[in-house]
Every structure is written in structure tokens, then in C-alpha cells.
Amino acid sequence: xxxxxxxxxxxxxxxxxxxxxxxxxxxxxxxxxxxxxxxxxxxxxxxxxxxxxxxxxxxxxxxxxxxxxxxxxxxxxxxxxxxxxxxxxxxxxxxxxxxxxxxxxxxxxxxxxxxxxxxxxxxxxxxxxxxxxxxxxxxxxxxxxxxxxxxxxxxxxxxxxxxxxxxxxxxxxxxxxxxxxxxxxxxxxxxxxxxxxxxxxxxxxxxxxxxxxxxxxxxxxxxxxxxxxxxxxxxxxxxxxxxxxxxxxxxxxxxxxxxxxxxxxxxxxxxxxxxxxxxxxxxxxxxxxxxxxxxxxxxxxxxxxxxxxxxxxxxxxxxxxxxxxxxxxxxxxxxxxxxxxxxxxxxxxxxxxxxxxxxxxxxxxxxxxxxxxxxxxxxx
Amino acid sequence: xxxxxxxxxxxxxxxxxxxxxxxxxxxxxxxxxxxxxxxxxxxxxxxxxxxxxxxxxxxxxxxxxxxxxxxxxxxxxxxxxxxxxxxxxxxxxxxxxxxxxxxxxxxxxxxxxxxxxxxxxxxxxxxxxxxxxxxxxxxxxxxxxxxxxxxxxxxxxxxxxxxxxxxxxxxxxx
Numbered sequence: 001x002x003x004x005x006x007x008x009x010x011x012x013x014x015x016x017x018x019x020x021x022x023x024x025x026x027x028x029x030x031x032x033x034x035x036x037x038x039x040x041x042x043x044x045x046x047x048x049x050x051x052x053x054x055x056x057x058x059x060x061x062x063x064x065x066x067x068x069x070x071x072x073x074x075x076x077x078x079x080x081x082x083x084x085x086x087x088x089x090x091x092x093x094x095x096x097x098x099x100x101x102x103x104x105x106x107x108x109x110x111x112x113x114x115x116x117x118x119x120x121x122x123x124x125x126x127x128x129x130x131x132x133x134x135x136x137x138x139x140x141x142x143x144x145x146x147x148x149x150x151x152x153x154x155x156x157x158x159x160x161x162x163x164x165x166x167x168x169x170x171x172x173x174x175x176x177x178x179x180x181x182x183x184x185x186x187x188x189x190x191x192x193x194x195x196x197x198x199x200x201x202x203x204x205x206x207x208x209x210x211x212x213x214x215x216x217x218x219x220x221x222x223x224x225x226x227x228x229x230x231x232x233x234x235x236x237x238x239x240x241x242x243x244x245x246x247x248x249x250x251x252x253x254x255x256x257x258x259x260x261x262x263x264x265x266x267x268x269x270x271x272x273x274x275x276x277x278x279x280x281x282x283x284x285x286x287x288x289x290x291x292x293x294x295x296x297x298x299x300x301x302x303x304x305x306x307x308x309x310x311x312x313x314x315x316x317x318x319x320x321x322x323x324x325x326x327x328x329x330x331x332x333x334x335x336x337x338x339x340x341x342x343x344x345x346x347x348x349x350x351x352x353x354x355x356x357x358x359x360x361x362x363x364x365x366x367x368x369x370x371x372x373x374x375x376x377x378x379x380x
Numbered sequence: 381x382x383x384x385x386x387x388x389x390x391x392x393x394x395x396x397x398x399x400x401x402x403x404x405x406x407x408x409x410x411x412x413x414x415x416x417x418x419x420x421x422x423x424x425x426x427x428x429x430x431x432x433x434x435x436x437x438x439x440x441x442x443x444x445x446x447x448x449x450x451x452x453x454x455x456x457x458x459x460x461x462x463x464x465x466x467x468x469x470x471x472x473x474x475x476x477x478x479x480x481x482x483x484x485x486x487x488x489x490x491x492x493x494x495x496x497x498x499x500x501x502x503x504x505x506x507x508x509x510x511x512x513x514x515x516x517x518x519x520x521x522x523x524x525x526x527x528x529x530x531x532x533x534x535x536x537x538x539x540x541x542x543x544x545x546x547x548x549x550x551x552x553x554x
Contacts, residue, residue: 004387005388006388006389006390007388007389007390007392008390009390009392009393010392010395011392011393011394011395011398012390012391012392012393013391013392013393013403014389014390014391019390022389022390026387026388026389052408052410109393113483113484113485114483114484114485116480116483116484117482117483117484120482120483124448125414125416126416126418126422126426126538126539127422127448127507127508127539128508128539129482130538130539130540131493131508131509131510131539131540132481132482133482133493133508134478134480134481134482134484136478136480137476137478137493137508140476140477140478140493141474141475141476141493141494141495142474143476144474144475144476144521145473145474145521148474148521172387172388173388173390189479190477190479190490191479191480192476192477192478192479192480192493193476193477193478193479193490194476195476205390206390237454237455239448239450239454241447241448241495241505241506241507241508242446242447242504242505242506243504244504245473245474
């Protein structure tokens, strides 16, 4: 029914509650609804270590408009942002509530010396932490394995960063919109090779929200709804050193669940616009393959051919993605759902994709490289 | 109705203003201390590392030899059946070169980190560790490596009892 988001920045003055309020208010206003129309609220926010605030669901409650309402916080790591609207969907689809407000917030700036350190706690305390593990290690290990298995080069992967940061120049909330070249990415400082500074999304503060309504209630709210036609999620084993990292099998499961629900048989032909999770440039390629939108190892070629450009045959991350708009973890995933909403309503302004967009997919990914959430939406 | 930039609220604090103390901030630091027990499977695994050996658990239901060892098989959802020693050699499944410490500060010298598939464990079952004795240009996926153990007196039942992995010499077998 509606969508809203705050600016994404490295450091915002607003507290998490204030950011949640601003995103929720915008989403409600865009649907011409007020808080009294909201029957239930789902909140998403990622690790508590960023804020040093425990029970973040309760901490953010008042800003998310959840006080004195059925209210739940859901959490699936980086996959949270797309999972929040999925949880909101089952609130409504179950028949329990006519409406549900989905709000995601992240404020990564309070923690020092760096938010990466706050992730140390995700690693096994006996087998991994004693090795001095940094968060980026696991993504570099996955990226390297992906490159090896399918013969993908760093330059091919860098094209994603170039595309997404350029797309973000047209996003009013973007933190890192920029015109850069593959060469800039290649020459940027190595962090954990093959991951370089420009391959990676930034830490950010921000919030995003969407409003959902039942079919019956929607008729009274708008003439121009966007329908959630499919949802899916799946998680692989936490024993990540035992997995084949080159292909996200769990995402294939999640995508197939969502496509089955939405009646999609050939995703590559039927999906018009995609917001695939891109905290790193290689992840967009990895995820397009898991989403069955490219064959294994072929997403780089689609990128080179321009298929995934905003004016291409299958635009991917027209928003600018996490690489361009920013990565306040939970809010970043919900930003993708906002973008699909705007694209399908034809409200994306300068970011509007060229082709007539009727079916969109938003996807997020998280935990120990093991979880994905997928949402399929269609214009009314 | 297009989304207008003025709709999207948020007040950016620049690093300069933030550092210059333009905003009220409240520093806070919590120092918790934890003592984790390592459970049945990993306790035995660590005890064996102290002996200079790597041990796995076998699930007879799926036939897998599991590293890291666990008392249950997450696929079959049954208890695993027996302890089996595996080798301290393996194959590099993937690697990366880290310029970052755990807290995101820059390391003076980069280190090579790798997932090593352990010989004797089921195909594709490995562990995370540090790789030394190989230059950035020589390292490759599929490289055969061996554990380099700390001297016995310095082992304390930790993953770091293996100091690092390094390449097997041509023709070397353990």
C-alpha cells in the first residue's frame, strides 16, 4: 500500500526510534493511512551489538508504531530486511489482521572501533575466533571459491559495483552514489583479497518501511496496489566450512518456494525487475544464479552484456543497491522491497526501469552465508 | 506521484562535526567475560589436537565422516556413531588474503586464510585456518597442505595448537 525510507548515511543524528518513526510515517502517509489503521506491526533490526542496546524490539517499539498492538521483532541476520515484509505478509494472509506495518531499522554508527568487530560474535568461539577472524574473511573465501569454480574475474565482478553506484546517483537517499570505473575498483585498497574497498558496501544508519493490507482492505485504500504473490525463505547448515560456497543452494530453495506460490515457471522470462542483495559486488552475481535468473556462472556475462542495467532487458538493483544506497543491515533489505514497490507503481522517478515492469523480485541474504529471503510482487 | 527527495528525512553527522564534538554523545563500554564450555564433540576434538591428532565423528546413517565433529548428524537428525581419526593433511578449498584484523584495523603484514578440506573426512568437509609458507602468487585452490603443529609443550587444547598449514612438498605423504 505504501513505502517510505530515511536517508542512508554513515552517521545520522536521529536515534533508531526516530529513524523508525520517520520511515513508518512516510510509508503510512504514502498510503493515506494513519497509525489507527494499523492492526499489527512487524519490526526488523539486526545485531544488538551495533547499538549496545539489548531487547531492541522493545527499544524500537514506540518509534515503529507498535505500542499497544500485536507487535513482533523478527531476525534472520542480513536476510531480515526482506523477511520483515514476509512476516507482515503472513500476518495478513493468515486472515489474522487486515493491515500490517513492516518497519526495519539499523544504526551501525554507535559501535567502535568498527561495526565489523561487532560481528566477531557470529563465529564459533572454539574453532574460529582464536584465529583472529574478521567478518570479511568469509565473504572473501566465498568470492574466491565462486571465481575459481566458474572462471570469473575480479574485473567482471567489479562491473556490478560500477553499475550500482551509478544507479544510486539517482536515489535521493543514497550514501555512496558515484561514477566509478572497473579500474577504480581494481585499484582500491585490498581489504581481504579478492575483496577490495570498492567491492564492499558501507556501514550505514537508516530505516525503511512498507504497509501491507488484505485484498479486501486494499480495495478501500488504493486503486493502485502492488500484490505480494510469492514468499520464500530457506537456510543451510551452520557448518559453513563443509559447504560448497560457489553456489547458494538455500537461495535456490527459497526462490523456488516463492516462484511456486506466484505461479512463475520461468523466472528469467517472467521477472521484469530485480533487487538482489548486494553487500558485495560478487553477491549480486551469486544471487542472480541462486534466484534462477542466470545459469550457474553466467551472471557475469549478463552484466557485461548490459542485461542488468536499468535500461537493460532484466534490470538488477535499479535503486543502486547496498553498494550505492548504503547498507543499514535490516533497513537495506526493506529498501529493496520499497524499490520494487515504487518500480511496479511507476513511481521510481529517474530510477524507473525502461521496460514495463509488472513482476518484481526482492531478495536478501544473511547469517553465516546460509540464509535467503525472497519476495515476488506484481502490479495490480 | 514520484518520491521527492525532501520526503526522505535524516540529518547527517559528518565525521568532522562528530569528532569535533558538535553533538552530545555518551561513551559506554561494557566488559563482559565469558567462559564457554566446548561441549562433548569439540572438547574431545580439542583434546586430540593437544595430542597432535585430528579426530572426526562418523554418522553411519549417511556414512559421512564429520569435521568439525558433532554428536548429532544435522542431515539425518540422529546421534552420530563413532570417533575416527583423520589425517592432518588436506586440500585448499578456498583462500583469501586478509589485510584486516578482527577489529578491522590494518595488519602490518597480510595473512593468508583458507578453508582446508581434511584428508579422511568426507568430501568437502574442512576447517578454517591460517596458511603460511606460500607466496600470494603461488597459492592456488586445490593445493595440498599439511598441519604444522606447535611444540607439544605449547599446545593447550585449542584450534591454535595447529600453528598453521603449509604446502606439502612434492611427493611428500604423511
